[in-house]
Amino acid sequence: MRIWGAYPDFVEAQTKAFSKTYGTDVDLGVIAGDYPSIVQNQLRQKQKLDLVYSLGHLPKAWGTAGYIHDYERFWAKEAAAQEMLPAVRDAVTIDGKLVGLPYFAFVNGALFANKQVLAKSGLDSWPTTYDELYAQVRKVKRSGASDTPYLPSFWGAPWYGIPFGFLQEAMNRKMPLFGADGVPEFDDSSGVADMLGQWRDLYSENLVPKGILTFQESDWIETFAAGGIAYSPQLQYDLKTFADPAKSKVAGQIVAVPQDGQNWGMLHIGMYLIGNRGQSDEELAQAYSLAEYFGYRDRKTKDFKVPIGWAAENNLTQGYAAVNNSPEVEAATRAWLPDADEQWPVLQDYMADPQYAKNLYQTNWALEWMSHASRELPRAVNGDASIKSTVRSLREKAEKLIEEYDK
Numbered sequence: 001m002r003i004w005g006a007y008p009d010f011v012e013a014q015t016k017a018f019s020k021t022y023g024t025d026v027d028l029g030v031i032a033g034d035y036p037s038i039v040q041n042q043l044r045q046k047q048k049l050d051l052v053y054s055l056g057h058l059p060k061a062w063g064t065a066g067y068i069h070d071y072e073r074f075w076a077k078e079a080a081a082q083e084m085l086p087a088v089r090d091a092v093t094i095d096g097k098l099v100g101l102p103y104f105a106f107v108n109g110a111l112f113a114n115k116q117v118l119a120k121s122g123l124d125s126w127p128t129t130y131d132e133l134y135a136q137v138r139k140v141k142r143s144g145a146s147d148t149p150y151l152p153s154f155w156g157a158p159w160y161g162i163p164f165g166f167l168q169e170a171m172n173r174k175m176p177l178f179g180a181d182g183v184p185e186f187d188d189s190s191g192v193a194d195m196l197g198q199w200r201d202l203y204s205e206n207l208v209p210k211g212i213l214t215f216q217e218s219d220w221i222e223t224f225a226a227g228g229i230a231y232s233p234q235l236q237y238d239l240k241t242f243a244d245p246a247k248s249k250v251a252g253q254i255v256a257v258p259q260d261g262q263n264w265g266m267l268h269i270g271m272y273l274i275g276n277r278g279q280s281d282e283e284l285a286q287a288y289s290l291a292e293y294f295g296y297r298d299r300k301t302k303d304f305k306v307p308i309g310w311a312a313e314n315n316l317t318q319g320y321a322a323v324n325n326s327p328e329v330e331a332a333t334r335a336w337l338p339d340a341d342e343q344w345p346v347l348q349d350y351m352a353d354p355q356y357a358k359n360l361y362q363t364n365w366a367l368e369w370m371s372h373a374s375r376e377l378p379r380a381v382n383g384d385a386s387i388k389s390t391v392r393s394l395r396e397k398a399e400k401l402i403e404e405y406d407k
Helices: 008-022 035-044 059-064 077-083 086-091 115-121 130-143 162-172 191-204 217-225 236-242 281-295 305-314 327-334 340-352 366-382 387-405
Strands: 052-055 101-114 231-235 254-256 266-275
Touching: 008 281, 008 305, 035 052, 059 266, 059 366, 086 101, 086 266, 101 115, 101 162, 101 236, 101 281, 101 340, 115 130, 130 191, 130 231, 162 191, 162 266, 162 366, 191 366, 191 387, 217 231, 217 236, 231 236, 236 254, 236 340, 254 340, 266 281, 281 305, 305 327, 327 340, 366 387
Parallel strands: none
Antiparallel strands: 052 266, 101 231, 101 254, 101 266
């Protein structure tokens, strides 16, 4: 089992518990650096990888290349799929086959607000659309309550930053993006051009922190936790960090903005995938067993042992409503959640029906398109390229990739 560097102590404790219960030794290792690229190379070389992490845009390409096993022979396939949130089930089902079990599922772009800054600016109502959000951001700055009142974390430098922001805001605004087989449905005269124009205005009016286009994930978390920002779309699970006085100067002041007529953000999912290294049936069964323990239920106790641990201990919500809404997770969350009676239903609503970029992610070329978008979109925001030329570039790249991969 190879993981990235998040919470290795928790994972190690769970692998030891699994080995003790099921008698299967687990060789656990942490991969530092560019995890997707390293894992892809190791899968290609048929190295001994039985269970790996993946984000949602990778399994299609890896499955097409024969790097991973699907879960069609997994004994609990139908039961697990039935218990998943519908959006999660869609995400882990590709070409009609279950390809993974959920490692986490939360909203990327959940809109967080600093109540202290909003109170200083005289605002007492939540925005319900992006137009209302951006109007409030400008009001906050005019009031003097914040010099840079908006922190769009998704504008950051990593490839998973600004492309995700483009996808989630367009979907939340109900703007067409990708149709069946990833065919682009946007062009330079569609709403996404206007959306990017609004982003450029936010940047040029200095409503966002300087240097935001080069931010790493740690930068956007630390900047919001330092205070002085009114609104920021963030990874939903980071709300616990902002509530921790040891990590945040605004503990108790950060809350999630309710969804009222439109979503904020989109589903962000991690999966457990099984590498294909030519395992025997017995070895594959052992891999399924480990995946079941981590990504579904403990087969002996029937409990969501690891998923509830992730959600309760780390606020890493899961692909199952039965976990996220469980008494254990609710009690653990309420223990640190500001305004818990109001906020708990808001968090439940975020996970009730999140949108997902399925038509893009379930192409063989999603990663290539997103890498291209990560280079092009910042140029549109800072004025180095025109809005229309950027949108044309995004569309033409998708069309070119479709042509290349269909050959």
